[in-house]
Amino acid sequence: MTKRGSRRKSSKRAERAARAEAEGKRDFSALKLWSKRIALWGGALVLLGALFLAIAVGFAARSLPSFYQLKATQNAQTIVVRARDGTEIVELGPSYGKWLSSEEIPQVMKDAMISVEDRRFYSHPGVDIVRLTGAVIEGVTGERSRVGGTSTISQQLARNVFLNSNRTLDRKAREAVLAMALEWKFSKEQILELYLNKVYFGGGAYGIDSASRKFFSHPATELSTAEAAIIAGLVKAPSRYSPTADVDAAVGRASVVLQLMKEQGRIPQNATVDVSAVKLKEEAGQNSVRYFTDWALPQLDLLLPETFEPIEVWTTLDPGMQAAATAAVKANAPDGAQGALVSLDRDGAILALVGGTDYVETNYNRATNAMRQPGSSWKLFVYLAALEAGYTPEDRVVDTPVSIGGWSPRNSNGRNIGETNLRTAFAYSINTVAAQLGNEVGFSQVASMARRFGVTTPINTYPAMVLGANEVRLLDMTRAFAAVSAEGASVEPYGIVKVTTAEGELLYQHEKARSTQLIPDHVARGITDLLQAAVQTGTGRAAQIGRPVAGKTGTTSSNKDGYFVGFSSGITTGVWMGRDDNRRVGGLQGGRAPAQAFAAYMRYAVKDRPVEEFDTELQLPEWQLDEEDDYFFGDPDDYYYIDEQGNLIEPGRSDRPGGAIPFPEEGGSFGSEDGMRPRVPAPPPVERVPGPRPTGVGEDGAPQAIGDDFLDGAIGRDRPPPRPERPPRN
Template sequence: MARRDVPRRSQDGATPSQRSRESSLLGRWLRRIVVWGVGLALLGALGIAGAVFVTARSLPGYDKLKSSQAGQMIVVRANDGTEIVTLGPSYGKWIPYNRIPNSMKDALVSVEDRRFREHWGVDPVGILRSLMVRAESGHWRQGGSTITQQLARNIFLNSSRTFDRKIREAVLALALESKFSKDQILELYLNKVYFGGGAYGVDSAARKFFGHSGEQLSLGEAAIIAGLVKAPSHYSPTADAQAAVDRAKVVLSTMVDAGALTPAQAENVNFKTIHLAAEQGQNSARYFTDWVLPQLDVLLPDNDQPIEVWTTLDPTAQRAATDAIAAQVPKGAQGALVSVDRDGAVLAMVGGTDYVTSNYNRATNAVRQPGSAWKLFVYLAALERGYRPEDRVMDEPVTIDGWSPRNSGGTYAGQIDVRTAFAYSKNTVAAQLGNEVGFGAVANMARRFGITTPINTLPSMVLGSSDVRVIDMVRAFASVEAKGRLVTPYGIRKVTTTDGEVLYSHRPDASQQLVPDYVAAEITDLLQTAVNIGTGRAAQIGRPVAGKTGTTSSNKDGWFLGFSSGVTTGVWMGRDDARPVPGLQGGTAPARAFASYMRVATAKRPVEQFQTQLQLPGWNLEPDDEAMLNNPADYSYTDENGNIVNGQQGDGLDDQGMPGQNRIPGQPQGRTPDDAIPVDQDGLGDGPPPRGQAPARTPSAPRNAQPAASDDLLDRATGRTHPATAPRAPAPRPATPPKPPARSQAQEWQGF
């Protein structure tokens, strides 16, 4: 029987022919992948080559690249046309390659692109190294961009981190390398790279930081400048000298590793012998420019051409403001000042004692308690409701919702008039007036006059427990000076191109009456009385002045705000950490700084009398030094059981722990209702007012008053609709709610 050959099978059951067919199939697919990969790579290379060729053909010439500049140049001018500061890119003298110090070239190449002379614009080795570091650390620590790529980005692209931008950056880098030499590329880079502080190029950086040409850089200076490229703001020697030196030492180390320096040469660099140039243009006017320039984003949002900004700043007034703050601010404290003309033009602005040390603008950004300066709004609300300066009120102990304010020293004058109560900043009268007109009405008045910060409506708000900004308070006083019309501070008069074309011109806001003119006249009456015989006597300048002091608890804040001859000025002093400042009161250093400044600011203006005639009160009282305004420990409270709880026993309290009361000048000590209590409109004596209710007063003849403000204005100022209030007639008060449990004024105030 014939034997039949049977193909042998391997252990996996496959025959040799089957394995051969599978191997052949795999080989064919591998060959296809290789062929397609090579083909795609060739196509990609051809595409990149074509893109590079086209890009290189379209690149500007070398001279054109040298003259190109990045960023917008802005020249800021004062109201007399003098230059305040020039902002934007600063390009120094162009330094040719052969005149740039070798130490500068070596430092920059060593720290930014050690293989600069070896690649074609894109460094594959650098890219692989960056990817390896990314894989090991989990995030990007090393950039793969070459000097040529950075140059392409700085000249032609933005700094967005997108894949598309990286591709275009690589193509541009290859095109630059194909068109220009390595020396030309490095020359462009060193004259155009950004080194911080507005300085573009080695020469500009050398002049900014060291005060001399870039051709005179020492090795240590070159290392500092080369270290800035990575993070200009972080390593700036003017911002953090130690960080700049530490970074420069890293640069020297990389130069040693690259063979550009010997270890001995690096060790011999002494950074202590390097002197920084003084900052230019870093005076107090920069507080003003920091406030003004961001407004350009709204006024001219799409403009990127060089411009000149003509501002309202008065150089003489600005110098006087700076000197006044520097001369009067207590040691360890800060000061701020804002001054505006009658139309709202900002004449001077000081945001701190030293812009270089701290560029935080306390005039526009800081929020602090105003103390008794807030009484402006309390008395405005009372005058609008129908009070008059000569009306009688009672300065006596009062408790409102468990809160018992007291005057300085715990003394009380009894029956006095409104003018006297304001001049001597009587806290109890302000509390009673606020309670009568309504704390919400006081808050509405503050909103109406330009207070933009949250306002609480607890009883203590009448003494200035809500935080405010200096510029907002100045706006409010300026609106009083404008006879009750809205004043909006502004700092830019016009913006022009360098050729003189006007791009923007300030237009005055539509006039809006905030309160009737007679109310503005009456509050001016009170304000000038406060300066003549009250707490603001240190603010007198030899011409009519109206103003108000403000002091917060433990002398943490001191304010003076006032106006004269069309100029309204506000001064604040205090510590940034809100710690007490011994001896600081509104009537001391702030009032003196106000007077010092205003003598200069009004010197060339005619003396202007206020429309209301000055009437000095007949009361001879000691001014309230405002040392106890907002500190809960300085007040008495009624607990839930009706017991009086006092934060500080002693000082002006009687045997029962209650504040004492002085007699009214000219009145017997044992006063009776007949000789002390005024007659109301019905002709009947009401007796002493219960605590927490309206202060007693003598009514005045009704006046034909116009509404203080339109409903539309009130809606926009307060965020809700307010019914019209009949002139002189007290507004209806809501039913008295059940008395809540006593609450501490130290609790967090709710925003209005």
Template sequence: MAKRGSRRATATRQQRNGKQEPPLAGWRLWLKRTLVWGTGLAVLALLFLGVAVVFAERSLPSYATLQATQPGQTIVVRARDGSELIELGPSYGQWLDPDQIPQPMKDAMVSVEDRRFYSHFGVDPIGLARAVYVWMTGDRRLGATSTITQQLARNLFLNSNRSLDRKLREGVLAMALELKFSKQEILALYLNKVYFGGGAYGIESASRKFFSHPATHLSVSESAIIAGLVKAPSRYSPTADVDAAVRRANVVLSLMREQGRISASEAAVDPSAVKLKKDTNQNSVRYFTDWALPQLEVLLPDTTEPIEVWTTLDPGMQNAASNAIKANVPKGAQGALVSLDRDGAILAMVGGTDYVTSNYNRATEAMRQPGSAWKLFVYLAALEAGYTPDDRVKDVPVTIDGWSPRNSGGSFAGEMDVRSAFAYSKNTVAAQLGNEVGFGTVASMAKRFGITTPISTYPSMVLGSSEVRVIEMTRAFAEISAGGFTVEPYGIVKVTTTGGQVLYQHEDTRKAQLVPDYVAAGMTDLLQTTVATGTGRAAQIGRPVAGKTGTTSSNKDGWFLGFSSGITTGVWMGRDDAKPVSGLHGGSAPARAFSAYMKVAVKDRPVEQFKTDLKLPEWQMEPDEEHMYGDPGDYYYIDEQGNLVEPNKPDQAGQMPFPPDSEQGSAPGNGQQPQQQPTPAPPSNGRPGDNPQAASDDFLNRATGRGGGTTQRTEPRQSGPRSVTIQPTPQN
């Protein structure tokens, strides 16, 4: 009562003195409410988190139970014929108690994985705040923030899905582990169970695998090597890449030095002092399994029981592919090979000359310039624009935006047909064609055929200056072999339990037409001539083969890609450091390796003749204006940048769907048929007269029925081959 009276008296005095404070309003009121409600919600969240942690702690198994639990999964990988390729499974060493683990091993792991391990409560607020700050200030991805305790919780109880729900459960379990066990017990559980690659779980198994001695004898350098493996076991495996393992170990030692755990004299690894155990139980099959098995995380539901993975790999073809690369690769260089069946099944994959020496998969990971093999997309764009293999072009000196391409050997052949220009890989003709159809159009064609790496649109791009992967280039050639339809590479046919229960079954993806069949037929014509009489003659195998060579400047890369009897194979050779390789040409070692492999791959398949007859659409043959563009229902659509749009085919109800908007990539969402459908048309823009042209003026006059030289075509020829001039796509 006294206090209330005092407040009332104070208010009265303030009124008398004219000093009454106004009530809060505006942003001050909202700030106060935000603080009050925010504080209340934070308190409720902390209470809820505390309850969750306590309940989780009570449900955790005992230390002895966790010690007896063995993580990992036994996986038997089977070949196309059902034979066993390799068995991958966990390898466990003897359990080490906390006092048996060498202190350098503990220090190395804490330094590289969780420097505040001894001070946090399972989740590291400082590390999390730093990761969020880095993400908010420009990094596209939120960096890894898992502590050792969180990693242990994930390894013991959760999966590796990157979902918010999993991360929240991981944090709760980590705090529960910290509540139940000591730091030394948590670190011992982690070091005895974490995966170090090659099937080795725990430091005891890893030490015996890599150094042939127990973990109790690990040195500082050896501890750093093992600790460095956690981030990427296959990349930093010392039995696969000693240099990479040492570089990673030096990073670990540097962190240990910064944190005061070792002296300056111990902060470097001497590679010669590290005695590694030789691992001979590896072969080229591992390139394939390393690529295929990580896909199980996406294909399978959560399961830890033993499984069998049935793959597309053919053991005989894989052996032939490995031998072909080893027998033909130049000294000091590396080689890669990918072979696809007509449905996209991977029959063979070689990522290097020796998996034990280097497990880096050059078939699926390395990005290298394709050289003239890139002309596949240039000529596809030209054929789609209206060229045919018989059309006449000119191999003459040209300059485009200050760039003057040169042919190999420096000579020029003058007028020739498109077929010969491609077969002999004439750079000047490719440059002219790329300029006519537009360099952006060529880039879009490459993307249409499955190239996912960045593509430049400078004029020199027509000669293969953009880097690509072997598997993607092989896929593009396979799609030509398939008549212009999509081919999706895959390696896993099915996954079963050891009892035969099917957990996953591969299903063929829906085929989409990338280019009209006459364009694919024309391209096959060009590719076949390259092997028969052009630069790819070394790839002949005694039956029809279609393919293309590729050589980059200074002989840094050599390619051959081609197909026969339904099998498409891509071969690349070069040095990892991109230094020149003496005598390396696409038509030499890569073509010979292709031939050696393909002779084995197709020996049990019937000889197949290529379909190269050009059945041109009406818009290329009919003189009548109304037939200029053909039947919209029989054509396919591309947007203004040349990207493929869904074909305008009738659906099951017999309705003609509207093609997706070229910018939005989807059809109208109101369920109504549009008032007007766009008519698909071949590109037919004019081209400035000062740009170089591939076709001769005389031929253009005859082809278009006009006398304007390089003017735009307004009427198609009635029959036979013809030439088209296209305005280059504006470059950004």
């Protein structure tokens, strides 16, 4: 290679190097230029983003409600239900407790919440950038499966008040904007006050005061360090760490809160706090009580003006009696069958109400909603109508086969006993006698009597109705027997005594319902005599409790329903048992399981009440003692009348406004020319078994010219011995 060729190659290499250097300088300049452009545009975008965020936060802050509006916001009403002795039996709905101002909230509660939920609360603008950046890095590096746990107290407040809990980027972005808007508009102390009064702690408790009362039975102003740690630990997972659900989990979480408080210097490092020693509120059983509250609380819509403030409802329910009623129904209900019980005090106050064997399994209330046939317990109304029409417990009747319009009832044992008295026929629930009585007094009169005593369900007046073929509610039947216990005065069941605000302001007070005399005194005493005989010697013997009891059993065809309703010492109780699908229950009879449940409950219910003897001494009115026509019809002021609208008017008060009682539509018209008809018309001729004729009265009812003693001696007739006086019934 020549020197010229060598110089030529060196020159080319130099040129290439120069070109490369020039290109490198150009590339560096371009990179520098683009870097400047990116920085410039990036900065501009950041400024625009910050401006947009500031505008968004500003607009959000302007649209936020005021602090006082946020304080007043409450999503639903809290109802605390109390028993007749004042003890709390159930709390329903979300509870917000009492609003505590920032000054009233214990500092230890603030410190505990900040330590576990937002340690930089006092330094960030609503979003914790340090916490958010760390979470993003952890998510990118795979150290965490998802980005989470970054919400500040301000963000949580924004979510609780304005948003939902969806885990989406859109919701998180709006949450951040609203959190900064809250920080813009309110002070840190105001935000913390709103948060501690609104955050959910589980069990329906919103706010620290509600949580403190629910878990520790005292207001939040009295919270200890350990209690504050338990409450603060609930926010992460209210159901998982609830002390009422899992004490160990709650204590473990509270220990974590206390450790964080020590690390952040909010409590001394050497502080000793025994979380396990905290006394938790005992949760009362709420199973069968809910049957009562489901019936009683809807009445608040009628009793109170519309209000959303927390209220306390004081009821008539007796906790001990409710427990005894629940146990009695469960212990005696046949396998596969349901049971219900209603117990009324003499003034109509509901002492116990059980709508089924298990509320959790089924909340259908069989005591107040179910319509089932009452069987022979319906004969109460048949015999009431007969007694009012002139019968007495001693009157003779005949148990014999009978046919009424093609209907031929039979007795449960398939036999007829022939001649007997009214008391025995009722005590042994003889169907043929009840059918004859219903036919004699009129089936519409029996329906009228049932309506008069509070039966609200439809009543058909075909003949089989005398044996309980109409469907009724247990509450209505119990109410009817309670009226008999009240010596014939009407009884109105009620369950709410008063309603107050959480601060004690009275909103409603129960007033005693006006009582109406439904039947004359002698009828009330006569039916009580019959009801007592049914328990003493008849079908209701299983209901005996060692003191006077009056009641009646009921069993429907194929043993589908069993009934017993009775009273003692001022308490009236009705029991029903059967299947919801209305299938037969083997061996179910009113005189067995229902009567046994009645007795089991009543032994507890009356244990602190004095023994009360029943008044069965008959004092018949003159129209039943004197057989002259004038007295047979009696004093018009003693009768009940039906007005043109079919309403029952009280004796002697037909012109009193509001004195009418609804009369059944069934049974046809009354056929009265003047629109008014005596409720007790002159009875049609009745074929009764001849009994002793009153002395001094002939066969035609006219006074005798010669005394009976003279006639007896003259014709040698043996006079029947005088009727012995009945001994007092125990």
